[in-house]
Amino acid sequence: MKKNPHTVTFTINGELKTFLTEPDEKLLALLRREGYQGAKYGCGQGTCGSCTVLMDGRAVYSCLLYAMQAEGREIRTIESIGTHDQPSEFQQELIAGGAVQCGYCIPGMIMSATALMENETTFDDETVREYMDGNLCRCTGYEKIWTALRRVLDRQEAAGKKK
Amino acid sequence: MTNPAAHFKQVNHSVTKVDAKQLALGKNSYVGDFVPSDALIVKMLWSPHPHARIKAIDVSKAEKMPGVKAVLWHGNVPRNIHCTAGQGFPEPSPYDTFIFDTKVRFVGDRVAAVAAETAEQAEAALARIHVEYELLPPVFSIDEAMADGAPVIHDEPEAHVPIPIPYEPKKNLVARVGCEAGDFEQGMKDADFTFDDTYETPYAQHCPIEPYTSLAHIDSAGRIIITTSTQVPFHCRRIVAQALGIPVQKIRVIKPRIGGGFGSKQEILLEDIVALFALRTGRPVFWQFTREENFRTGRTRHPIRVRLRTGVKKDGTITAIGMDCWNNTGAYGGHGLTVVSCCGSKVLPLYRCDNIHFLGLVYYTNLPVGGAYRGFGATQAFFAMESTIDKMAEAIGMDPLEFRRKNHIKTGEGSPVFAALGEGKEGTPMTVGSCALGECIEKGAAAIGWQNRTDWRTKTGRYRRGIGMACLMQGSSIPHIDMGGASIKINEDGSFNLLVGATDLGTGSDTVLAQIAAEELATTTDKMIVYSSDTDMTPFDVGAYASSTTYLSGEAARKAAADAKRQILKTGAEMLNLPVDQVVCQDAHVQTPDGSQKVSYGDIACYALYQKNQYQIIGTGSHITEKSPPPFAAHYAEIEVDTWTGLIKVLKYVSTIDCGTAINPALCEGQTEGGTLNGISYALTEQYLFQNGRMTNASFADYHIFSMRDKPPIQAILVPSYEDTGPFGAKSVSEICINGPAPVFANALYNATGARLYEFPFTPERVLKAIQAVKR
Ligand code: FES
Ligand code: FES
Numbered sequence: 001m002k003k004n005p006h007t008v009t010f011t012i013n014g015e016l017k018t019f020l021t022e023p024d025e026k027l028l029a030l031l032r033r034e035g036y037q038g039a040k041y042g043c044g045q046g047t048c049g050s051c052t053v054l055m056d057g058r059a060v061y062s063c064l065l066y067a068m069q070a071e072g073r074e075i076r077t078i079e080s081i082g083t084h085d086q087p088s089e090f091q092q093e094l095i096a097g098g099a100v101q102c103g104y105c106i107p108g109m110i111m112s113a114t115a116l117m118e119n120e121t122t123f124d125d126e127t128v129r130e131y132m133d134g135n136l137c138r139c140t141g142y143e144k145i146w147t148a149l150r151r152v153l154d155r156q157e158a159a160g161k162k163k
Numbered sequence: 164m165t166n167p168a169a170h171f172k173q174v175n176h177s178v179t180k181v182d183a184k185q186l187a188l189g190k191n192s193y194v195g196d197f198v199p200s201d202a203l204i205v206k207m208l209w210s211p212h213p214h215a216r217i218k219a220i221d222v223s224k225a226e227k228m229p230g231v232k233a234v235l236w237h238g239n240v241p242r243n244i245h246c247t248a249g250q251g252f253p254e255p256s257p258y259d260t261f262i263f264d265t266k267v268r269f270v271g272d273r274v275a276a277v278a279a280e281t282a283e284q285a286e287a288a289l290a291r292i293h294v295e296y297e298l299l300p301p302v303f304s305i306d307e308a309m310a311d312g313a314p315v316i317h318d319e320p321e322a323h324v325p326i327p328i329p330y331e332p333k334k335n336l337v338a339r340v341g342c343e344a345g346d347f348e349q350g351m352k353d354a355d356f357t358f359d360d361t362y363e364t365p366y367a368q369h370c371p372i373e374p375y376t377s378l379a380h381i382d383s384a385g386r387i388i389i390t391t392s393t394q395v396p397f398h399c400r401r402i403v404a405q406a407l408g409i410p411v412q413k414i415r416v417i418k419p420r421i422g423g424g425f426g427s428k429q430e431i432l433l434e435d436i437v438a439l440f441a442l443r444t445g446r447p448v449f450w451q452f453t454r455e456e457n458f459r460t461g462r463t464r465h466p467i468r469v470r471l472r473t474g475v476k477k478d479g480t481i482t483a484i485g486m487d488c489w490n491n492t493g494a495y496g497g498h499g500l501t502v503v504s505c506c507g508s509k510v511l512p513l514y515r516c517d518n519i520h521f522l523g524l525v526y527y528t529n530l531p532v533g534g535a536y537r538g539f540g541a542t543q544a545f546f547a548m549e550s551t552i553d554k555m556a557e558a559i560g561m562d563p564l565e566f567r568r569k570n571h572i573k574t575g576e577g578s579p580v581f582a583a584l585g586e587g588k589e590g591t592p593m594t595v596g597s598c599a600l601g602e603c604i605e606k607g608a609a610a611i612g613w614q615n616r617t618d619w620r621t622k623t624g625r626y627r628r629g630i631g632m633a634c635l636m637q638g639s640s641i642p643h644i645d646m647g648g649a650s651i652k653i654n655e656d657g658s659f660n661l662l663v664g665a666t667d668l669g670t671g672s673d674t675v676l677a678q679i680a681a682e683e684l685a686t687t688t689d690k691m692i693v694y695s696s697d698t699d700m701t702p703f704d705v706g707a708y709a710s711s712t713t714y715l716s717g718e719a720a721r722k723a724a725a726d727a728k729r730q731i732l733k734t735g736a737e738m739l740n741l742p743v744d745q746v747v748c749q750d751a752h753v754q755t756p757d758g759s760q761k762v763s764y765g766d767i768a769c770y771a772l773y774q775k776n777q778y779q780i781i782g783t784g785s786h787i788t789e790k791s792p793p794p795f796a797a798h799y800a801e802i803e804v805d806t807w808t809g810l811i812k813v814l815k816y817v818s819t820i821d822c823g824t825a826i827n828p829a830l831c832e833g834q835t836e837g838g839t840l841n842g843i844s845y846a847l848t849e850q851y852l853f854q855n856g857r858m859t860n861a862s863f864a865d866y867h868i869f870s871m872r873d874k875p876p877i878q879a880i881l882v883p884s885y886e887d888t889g890p891f892g893a894k895s896v897s898e899i900c901i902n903g904p905a906p907v908f909a910n911a912l913y914n915a916t917g918a919r920l921y922e923f924p925f926t927p928e929r930v931l932k933a934i935q936a937v938k939r
Contacts, residue, residue, distance in 0.1 A: 033200075037196045038188075038189025040373065041374075044454065045864065048372055078188070087187060091188065097829065098829030100187055101833055102371070102420070102670075103186025104193065104372045104669070106189075107187075129871055133870050133871055135871070138370050138423050138841065141833075141840035143874075144829070146871065
């Protein structure tokens, strides 16, 4: 096979890395190949959100982006959020609230929620829906995901107001 | 009577789901997360034609394409007839499928498969496969399938049914089932009002966010290891063995975490192919459906036409119910008979009536293939039944809630239908044990504000509100057919390995079974290490379907725990130097009832494993059921109809459920909320659109499933009862909730506007047309 001259360099979860790629390789495929498997394939068409990652702080569908579009950018995946000993606040609420059923949509949900929490300071329901609308879940009816998220956001809002 | 649930320490508590953290952290969990870097990728050439014979096929160019390691087609695979549906064995479904055939029967049927180093190489090779088709006249509806001289879809001589049930492939007839009780015709004559209505329900797809996914490799001992997203690992092993013509012993099926199934993954659609490729190439082989393939080739909800003839007396007595169902099973017959049976068996018993007629007919067409889908026939038939119930109530001038309350089945009552309709054979006579439907009706009515409901004739203006309701039932497992097994062994620290055949597909059954075992063993759920559904490692279980896991596999887990508990008590008593009848299990100790002498499970395990009279404390249990106790539900919604556009907005949805003891209330609510939203989405937007048999909307962009923005407020209300035959009083919870939204909205639409629809989804066009036809 011919030598692959194509590489892409970006920051992934805080580390600057260079990866071999192909011009037509999608970011999702690259990430999964390189072990960042929390982002999932659900549709490959930008319609389900299970592949959601952050690019420069914005939630993006990694199945739609070419890997090379990440050149020089900052990518964050679910692997950067929470650990077994210290899950993030939203993860804790999801776990405690019984909001994780099959879990396939959950990493994407968490990435969209991360973008929401980092980019906004007030979280009215309409703004929350705007951020979360691109993440489909077929198991939960969204009720418990919504409740878990609202809890975190309400706390953050309250803390923000105190400052 | 005191409520036994009040004393429970593990069950009936919202214990944290055992896999929640790993999933929330995004750790490797699903089939696609375990693909070795040297795995070959599979792509399939699908039939572009609804009905055609393959006259010639040439794969030689494809075989020579870069990266291609193997091509499979009908000329180079075993030809063993089988059924892809994972059901009991022998199946109550026709054997009508080959790995590859010389005929294609729907757009999306298999033609040939390529395994290559990359997906792109496999795709490129598909384009080089040359196929010559002889187009055959297609059959696109039940009416066409039934017509004299209709094209025969299954003309292969091997097609047959493995059990004695009606099957006439020459007439496209997949199955026929019926039952009669009392005198239906007389019942119709005795009525003051009679009804004869025909309802239609559409195709739909389960849309798990994880598509069908399978991985196979050959281990060092030469066995085939299949890691797959399945609801039925043991059926999968048996069916792959059958299709490939190899012994079960050669195959191990592993089910990791599953990204949702809802019935779709009760089917063997990829596993035979990855297994064959692995055998042929010696390489790991991975195949994941695209979303489009998931729609076209994945299983669907059977569209069913239901004709309902009923009679009612002025006093509210139902004198006759006659239900005729025509089930379109698409190109293959799996689940066709059982789904249509459930139209009758899960719906007709809900209301007392002496004179019953039921007939279910199942036909092949050249359309996508029906399969198991949450609700399983009850969804389709409840749309008809609960719509007609409202019509009957209105005819006699009775409040529909009152009419239901008067007629619904109650504790201690039976139905001739239970005994008459089973799964490919007669059913099991049964009287209802637990039933809190009355309370469900009350609580739901209060939550929706039923008392404020007014007649549609009083409503004016562009936006009109309406309230509708429906009552529902389902079952809990299939009596005398389903079997679940479990084993449990103790470790030195007092933890336990709980091994179950039951298949957690995201539902939380691993957690529920752990809670049940922990309750029985008087320990805590966090002491359970659950491992489920690995055909080499765990006991057998038929799998996750028919609302069976909590009720049936739960009882197997309880029995296994009880078996281990006997051993723990014996060893504990030996350590305490007491007779075994003077000690009890409490808080992970064996102790005297007053607690003055005690020994911990950890110490008991160490004693049994290392110190004296050593043996492994291990319990096993398996369970079959005599009964299939129905869970009950009452659903309500308030909607607002825009009479200018026909758009229905759901203001509030109330989903009550009597699932017996809720083993894990949070998870029961989650099941109810999720299934209800799926039902709402199905009732309002989901449908397959076809052009010459080809689905034209095979993407989430064109087949809309509800998002967080679309979601109306859903209130799940668990109404406890106690089912004596279930583990700690539990019945099933998962399926019933999806049956409600279609009839609830039909009734609410009528209450808002006077328009009644006999077909859904309730799209704005359809609703608008119906409103315009209303004469005030
Ligand atoms: S996989 Fe990217 S949006 Fe569905
Ligand atoms: S939890 Fe299964 S898709 Fe969301």
